Amino acid sequence: MKQTGAAGAGTNNQGSLQMYIQGLANRLQDIADRVPERVFAQTAEGALTFGQIGAAANEVAARLLDRELVKGDRVVVMMANSLGALAVIHGLMRAGLVWVPVNPSLVGEPLAHVIRTTQPGLVICDAGVEPALADCDAAQGIPVEILRDRGLPAGGGVPATSCPDPADLAAIMFTSGTTGPAKGVMVSHMMLELAAEGVALCADLVPGDNLFMWEPFYHIGGAQVIVLPLIRDVHLTIADRFSASRFWQDVAQGGCTHIHHLGGIIQILLKQPPGPQDRAHKVRIAWGGGCATEAWRPFEDRFGVQIRECYGMTECSSLTTWNDEGVVGAVGRPMPWFDIDLRAEDGRILGPGEGRGEIVVRSSLSGAITQGYFRNPEATARALRPEGFRTGDLGSWDAEGRLFFHGRMTDSVRCKGENVSAFEVESVAARHPQVVDAAMVGVKADIGENDILLFIQPQPGHSPDPAEIWQWMARQLAPHQRPRYIALVPDFPRTPSQRIQKHLLPDDPALRWDRLSAAALVTPQEARP
Missing domain, CATH: 3.40.50.980 (Rossmann fold)
Structure with a gap:
């Protein structure tokens, strides 16, 4: 079953949208000539026109x-x-x-x-x-x-x-490389412009809005933001980096109306000590990806900010879907220039209630999807297929045609005959009050396929007991999802978008707590899922 959602309405607008795309360099020079005094961004050095x-x-x-x-x-x-x-x-x-x-x-x-x-x-x-x-x-x-x-x-x-021209190559942006060598995504001027258009829709921008920008320019999350003032009458407040401790102070001083969340930033901000700064700001919308479902409403209630979750990849002009309906956990409906299929392993197109499938992105708007990975024809051929761009991500539909994201297909571990999603196990661990963030990987089992190793970053000032964390998680996970090993780390190596670089995590068995050799194991009653 094909799910078009917002794309059904957008299809009629694709021709006009393509005519509307002027090219970012043209836009900059046009605005600079017509209204040179207009503010592009506020910086530590003052206003930039x-x-x-x-x-x-x-x-x-x-x-x-x-x-x-x-x-x-x-x-x-x-x-x-x-x-x-x-x-x-x-x-x-x-x-x-x-x-x-x-x-x-x-x-x-x-x-x-x-x-x-x-x-x-x-x-x-x-x-x-x-x-x-x-x-x-x-x-x-x-x-x-x-x-x-x-x-x-x-x-x-x-x-x-x-x-x-809009079709010319603007950038080669290398993927995060969390599990292997990075691939250079070819990004055209048009793709960057569409990325900014996607942000404008997701964030519900109106003239005069002020976006707080902590993202590094060298990441797609930053690249799409530094061109936003070219397509909307908005301006930026540029910070040098993300700082959880001074985040709301910086946002309030800048008079910002929007913030961007990626990776575990929502959870990180929630775990900061409450204070008067929580509501002493003008922010109305947090747009981005990676908000854990259990953090969604607590964040909105504490900070008075609406979360607008989106889903996307650099390869598909950054933003593919957006959720403006407030449905917790959903990444929403497709951008007007995209259609999405969910494909099962046997190639069937899945509809609501038919389970999870790979997210496959299509567009009749020429240039909305990358031409491929620079000088990597093998990776290009795997991703760009006749049926669309194969994202390698898992999704499902709800009954109303909203997309839900379930993590990377490759970010799973085969354990006890079952595929265990890292996304699901990490989400449970991150809810523990003494845990800042978690990362799951597979390690070779003594017998069988793999065992689960869970890395945990404790809250500052806490030294949680791995056995206690295991017992707490066991009540919320099926037996095949429960980690055998737990390792505590002071911090995680991260990409600029705050994704954990799992391939850089320590590989020392001596640092792991082992459930099978622990002195005190939970009883079957305690371990009931």
């Missing part, structure tokens, strides 16, 4: 083209959030060069993988990144430009090239 960012983008574009870079050349950018980074990104888009955003803390083989894959003509980085580049064999011989001044460059240059 369209006139300033437009001139800075032209200056950067002209300077880069003077290096004899040509349209389509790749440029790796390793910069933390700053005015200088903002100018570089918009300058690259203005010049028609391909932005390759890279976390400035990346080192070693992950950095070499990005360099080898993209073969950039230039690396632009913050001061302090040079040692990582010097140690990277793949970066040898590539020109490096170090931006020691994090401020906005003075305008004056005029690039000797027209603005790129």
